[in-house]
Amino acid sequence: MKNLTISFWLLFPIVMLSQNFDNEDFIFLKRHNHFDINLVDGEFNIIKSVTEQGKFLTSKKLYFANEVLSFNSFSTIKDIKAFTYLPLENKKINVDYIETKHTFENGVFYSDQQTKNFTFPAVKAGAETHLEYQEIISDPRFLGLFQFGSFVPTLSTKLSIEFPDNISIGYKTFHTKNFPIEFKKEHKLNRTVYTWTLNNIDGFQGEEQSESLLYYLPHIILHIKSYDKNGDITSVLNDVKDLYKWYDSLVNNITENNLKKVHDIAENISNGYTDKHDKAEAIFNWVQDNITYVAFEDGLGGFIPRSSSSVVEKRYGDCKDMANLLYEMLNHVDIESYRAWIGTRDRPYSYREVPTPMVDNHMITAAVIDNDTIFLDATDSYVSYGLPSSFIQNKEALIGIDNKNFNIRRIPVPKMKENKTETYSEISINSNLVHVNETRSLIGFEKVSYISDFTFNKNDKTREEYLNTTLKLGNNKTMYSNISERNFDNKSSPLLLSYDLKIDNYLKKVANKTYINMNIDRTLSRSKIDLKNRKYSKKIDHKYEKAYTTRLIVPEGFKVSNIPENLSYEHPKFGFDISYVKNDDQITQHKVIYINALRIDNNEFEIWNNFIKNITRAYKKNIILEQLK
C-alpha cells in the first residue's frame, strides 16, 4: 500500500530487471527527484522537486490512489500539484483536498513526523496519477537518500542535483553494480548538474527473515561536502570529522541543572564495589532496570539528549537519554566513558563511506576499563553487562572522545558459545504416555530473546500455553507442569527453565513394539529456503549453539531392538551432530546444533538446504522398544 511507503518498504528487498510489466496492477511511469542547491548570503537554499507518475494497469489495487507525503521539522512540503489523467477520455481531474495529519507510529511515543494525505480521484484501469511537489530542506545535512526502485516497477527513474561552483557535493552509490544506471555530469554557467537515470526497474518486494531493503535496493546517498565563501572553505559534511563536530556541538547543548542528584545515585549504586567492572555493571543494571524506554523524534531534539538529571527524575528516556545518563554516571565514579553514535543492523553503512546522519539512528555508551572497550546499550532491558544489544552487532560506533577527537570502533559479535542453550531431558514411558523431565539453561542472546519474548509476547496466554506454542516440543498435545524459572531477573547467571511434559499420542505402539522418536525438539526443521522464489540473503539474529542431552529410560520388561545411526553435518557456518549411546536400561542421545553466522548468503542457500535436509532426516529416526516375552 502506498501510504506505508517509507517504514514498510524499507524492510523489503528487490528483484532483477525485466521489461515486461503486464502482470502488474500498478506501475510508476516516472519517479524523478531534482535537487536545486543554492547559497544565499551564507545560507543554504535547498529545494527538492519531486515528479511522480503512476498508472493503473488493472482496477484491482485502487488503493494505490492513496498518497502520503511525509515531512518533519527539517523539511516542508509546498506546491503540491496532483491530478488524475484518464487517457481514453482525455480528461484531467485535480486533487482538490489535501489533509495534514499526524500518525502514532508503532514504538514511537512522540514524533514530529507529519504527513500530507490525499487520494487521486477517479482512478480505474488505465488511469494515470500525476504528482509534483517541492520539499524545502532546511538543514544541509539532510539530503537523504534516493532509491532507484520502489514497491512496484518504475519505467523511468532519475535523480539530479544542481549546484553552483562554490559548493562541493559528495555522493555514494549502493548496490548499483547490476543495474545499467547512467551517470552524466554537466557544467555550464558556473553550475554543475549530476544526473543518474535508470529505466525499467522491477518492483521491490520483501521476504521473511531478510535484511532491510537498504542491503539490496540500488540507492544513492548525497551530501554537501563544503562551500566556498569569498575564498574561505567551510566544511558541512566533507568527512566523518565534520559529522562528529556537528554531533559534538549538539551534545554540548545539553543543559544539566542538577547533576548532583545523578552523581549521588551513581555513588550509591557503585559504592559497595571496588572493581571497576563491578561498578560499571551495577550502574548499567540500574539504568536498564529503572529507566523505561520511551521514544521521541522531535527535530534537533531528536539528536540532543535530555539532561541526565531530568531523565533520572522522569524515569524514562530514549536511547540517547540513556546513553548520556550512563556517560554521566560512569564518568562520575571514575570509569572512563563516552557517548557513541551507531546505526542499527538495518543501516548497512560505514561512517567513512557516508559521513551523514543516514549512517546512524541510535546512541549507546562506550566504557573503557583496563584498555577494554565495553559497549553499553541500556535500551535493551535484558542484555547482561558486556553484551551489546543484538541489533548493533558488528556495527561501527562513532565514539566521541572530546570536542575534537573521536574513534570508530566495531561492535563485537558474540560467539556462538556465548549464546548457548543447554537442554537436559529424561524421557520415560508410562503406558501410552511419554513423560519428560527437562531443564534448559540459556545464556547470552538466547536468554535475552527468551526473556523479552516472554515479557512482551506472552500476552494473555498461561505459561503452559506460552511454552507450548514457542518451544513446540513433542506435539500440540504436550502438557506442561511444574514450570520453574530461575535467574529471570539475575542478568549474570544462566536462565534456568525447567518443566515436566506429558505427551499423549507421541509414541506408536503396535503389537509388542513401541516406536519412539527422541527428538522432541526439532529446531530448524522448518528452515528450508525456497530456492525457486527466494531472492535475498537470510538474516540470522545471533550466532548460537544448542546442546541437548536426552536420556530415554527403557521401561522394565522391554529390550531395545533398534537404535538410529549417528549422524552429523559440518560446515563453518552451521552444522549438527547427533549420536546415540546405549547403557544398561537407558539410551542417551547427544545432539549439538550450531549457527555460526549472522547471515546466509544466496550462494550458500543450496548448502544450507542440504544441512536442513540432513537434520530433518536425522529427526526422522525412531527407537524401537520390544516387549520381552
Add this chain to the structure above:
Amino acid sequence: MNKPSIFIILFFTITNCLAQYHKTYNWNESPVIHELTMEEKNKASVGILKKHIVEYAESLFGNQLKIYETEHLITHVNNDEGIARHNTVYIPMYEVIRVLDIKARTINSEGKVVVLNKDNIKEVENVEEYGDFKIFAIEGVEKNSEIEILYTVEKEYDMHGQQQLQDEYPIRTAEFVFITGETTSRIKAYHTEIPFESEVINNKLSKRLVLENIPAMLDEEYATPNANKVSVAYQCFPKEQNITQGMFWDNVVTNIGPQFFHKDTLDIVKTDIKNSIAETSNLSTFEKATIIDDYIKTNFTVVKNNNAELSNMDYILKNKSASAFGILKTYSHYLYNLGIEYEIVITANRFLKKFDPEFFNPNQLQEFLIYLPNEEKYISPDRIEYRVGEAPFNILGNYGVYVVKNFDYYFSQIVQSDPNFSRINRTVDILFDTDLSIVTLTQSQEYTGHWSATSRAVLNFYPEQSIKEYEDYLTGSGIEDKVIESYEASNTELLQMEYNKPFITNSVITSESLVEEAGDDFIFQIGKVIGTQSELYQETKRINPIEMQYPNQYDYTISISIPPGFTAEGLTELNIDKSYKSVKGNKLCKFESNYRIENQTIIITIQEFYKSNEYDLNRYEEFREVINAASDFNKTSILLKKIL
C-alpha cells in the same frame, strides 16, 4: 474511542445552574501505595481504581448543556510489560471545548511521589481518523509503583455517550458516576448484573455504578472479547424533552431515508448502467446487482478523511471518491436505476460492539450494508473483497436496523441465507516412493463462502510475499519440509457471476519428514496431512461466550496407497467421533473421521462442521472437545511394517 457520528440531532434548552462536582473532586493529597495480593502480584498491572464521572450541566451564561467528564485512574504496575502498558497517556480531544486540568503522579514502593511536569504534555493534531490528542509520558514510573491520573475536560453537549469499565488487566474498583440533575436521562450497563444506585450529588440527581474485582478481559479464541467488556451507554437531554428510543430511530430514518430512496435517476448513473449492462440483456437481479457491485468497486474509491464533499453525490460521481456513507448513497442510485429493491442496513462489527436495538447509541452505527430482500443477499459497499452474497463475517450474527423504502425500519439479526455457505472439500492421494523416503501428495481443494472471499482477497490485493505465504497455507500447512511440485488456483477473480462459486486449488507436494524411520519399518505421519491444528487450551476459567468466525464445514477424503511389501498397522486411532448436540439431539458441531481399506489403499474420510455460530458458554468443554478432536487427528500416524 468516540468517533463523530453522521446522525446528529439537535435539541436545546435550559436547566438550573448548580455547582459542578469536578470542582471539588480531587485525589488524595497524601497517597499511599496499595498492598497487592499474591495473585495480583503475578499480573503485569492491576487497576486499583478506574473511575469516570460524567456530569451534564448548564453553562454559566448560556442556556446550553455542557458535559464535564472526569477520569480518575490508579494503576499498580508490576513489571516492564505493565509499565509499557500504562506509561504513556493519550487523551482524545474529540468534542472537547477545554481541558480543565490534567494531573498525574507516580508513587513508588517506598512512598516517594513524582508529579507530572505539565510542561511535558504535548499536543498532537489530526491523528489519523481520531482527531486531536493531548499526550504525555508518566514520570517516575518504576516496577512495583502506582500511576495515578486525574483529569477533567469540558465537552460540547452530546446527548449520547458510552464508557468501557473493563480492561485487559484486572481492576479492583470500577466506578461510573452519572450526574444529570433535572435533565431527562437514561443509562444502561452491559455485561454486568450490578444495579445503579441513585443519589444526590451537589443537589443534583445522580446515578452511580460501582463494580468490584472485575477480571481482566482475556483475548480468548472463538470469542469477541472487545465487544464483551463491561460498559455503560447513556443518554441525556433537557428536562422538557423526553425522547424515546423509537423517536431516535425515527429520527435516523427520517434523516437518512431521503438520501437513499430516490424519485429520479442521475444522468451519469444512467449512462454508466447503459455502458455496463446491455439493455436487452436477460440478466437476473442477482447478476445485475453483481455487475453493478463490481463496477462500483473497480471504479470508485472509499476515502477516509474529513472532506465533507465525499458524501455529496455530484462530487462523488465526478471524483469517483466517496466516504463510507457516500459510497452507500452511490449504490442506492445505481440499484434504484436498475429497479432492484434494496434496504439499507446499519449495524456494527460484532467483534467490537453488540448492536442493541433497545438502546439508541450512535456508536453502534458504524457499518453499512445493503440488503436485497428478494434475493436474501447482501452488498458490502466498503468491503472490496466481497461481492453480492452473504454479510461479511465480522458483522454476521449482529443485529442491525434495516431502513426500507417508505422510510420505515425494522430490526433483525444479520444471518446467512445459506447456512452451508463456507465449506472446504478436499481430496488427497498419497503415494510413497520405492524406499519410502519421499511421500507425494496430490491434492485438490474447493473453498466456498468466506473462505473463497478471503482467498480471492489475498490473491488479488496482497503483496507477493503474502501471496507466497498464503500458497503455503493452501498447499497444506504444518509439513515442515514440504516441496511444492506444482500448484494452481482457479476461479481467483473477485467477479463471479455464479453465487458462491468455489475457489479451487490443485497441487502436488512432496515431503521426507512425513515418513519416519524405525529400523525396517516406517511411521507415516498421516495426521499432519490435514494441516496445523491448534489445540484449544483452557487452563484459566473461560470468560467469553463462544462465537465462531463463521459457520463452516470440512469434508476430506484421503487415500493412501500401501507400498508393496508392507502392511499398515495401528489404524484404529484414525477413528474419531466427537460432537456437540443441540437439546433436540441434532449435531451442531462435530469432528468425525473413519478409515477403510480397499485394494491396498487406506481411505480416510473426515467430516468436521460447525453449523451454529454461537455455542453455550456452559457447554464450553463439549465444544472444546470437538475443536481439539482435529488436533487429535493431527497427531495420528500409521505404522508401515515390512512384510518379512
